[in-house]
Amino acid sequence: MSLPHAILTALLEKPSSGLELTRRFDRSIGYFWSATHQQIYRELGKLEQAGQIRALVPAQPARGQKKEYEVLPAGREALSVWVARPEDPKQIRDPLLLRMRAAAVVGAPGLDTELRRHLALHRRQLAEYLAIEERDFPPERTAAQDRLRHLVLRGGIDLENFWIGWLTRALADDAVPEAPEPE
């Protein structure tokens, strides 16, 4: 039930077309809620049907025509309700942790290589977040909105730091079977 609310949030921040939304989901919003353009178009259709958003430039129902959406009062209301509703944290579901557990049973030559690869990916992601932080959240600005968005970004940063720490430790612990040396 999160995708429609992610879209409403994005549209409130800035009215957009489907493709623009897709692009934004590849950047800021997508850093904590990803979605493909097919999901987005389908959901836009549902939200329009439900009277929570509406398309500007309504005249042309043509196929390749750009359609910009904006949020209606009903949509803003629905989003407010969702934000206020308690929701328990989801169970963890991580394929890498699962693979380690499986490796404890069937063995895993080369798993250390995979861990190093993940470590590099997380370091890159962390660097990207830190660059965004430096660009968007200089120390002096402290509007409430900014602080909330900064907190969300800090969440991403902390998560990457968790992975980097855990992977580093895993590799140092020497518990992970090593890959055969390449020639």
Added chain:
Amino acid sequence: MSLPHAILTALLEKPSSGLELTRRFDRSIGYFWSATHQQIYRELGKLEQAGQIRALVPAQPARGQKKEYEVLPAGREALSVWVARPEDPKQIRDPLLLRMRAAAVVGAPGLDTELRRHLALHRRQLAEYLAIEERDFPPERTAAQDRLRHLVLRGGIDLENFWIGWLTRALADDAVPEAPEPE
């Protein structure tokens, strides 16, 4: 594509019936890959069809009859292949972070209460993990299997610590609205 491999791992650790698997997915395995009993029964059917597991006590195809499954060589092989295959980390997808972002747009009276609730839940989960660590991983035992499984548990522990740290900071930062905000 992770669920069948989670089941194979669980069955290799100990042959079980569907309901026993469900229970184990509520405990150890489920700490990093959760699944409902419907998912598990369906997947058990597929795995049996595919010749990767087989049911013991085969005579009775009765409905309420307990069926114990064990992994066949083909299943073990399939699991080994999966463990060795590279797979990129998934994008973050967290409803709480999304709600915070939405709160930056529509406001969120009482969000701090929700954060405190999450904080308590994560502290409880952490305590549970630490109890398991103390019970299952005393300092002296260092078999390779144990170290891998310990690493996985450390992953869970570190993740809970991430949430506790982030939530604590969020509450301390005073960026989270405690009362309705005008727009």
Added chain:
DNA sequence: CACTCCATGTAAGTCGTTACATGATTCG
């Protein structure tokens, strides 16, 4: 024998992924 719990399963619907289709626009 009614009740409860154990155990397996069906059904329906939503969400997410992958592949592909089609019209509109721009630019050499």
Added chain:
DNA sequence: CGAATCATGTAACGACTTACATGGAGTG
């Protein structure tokens, strides 16, 4: 005008969720 790119959309499938159905076994 031909090709690339922009933009929206269809189709199909698999994963996940929720609600419910059915049979078996033990117990008062």
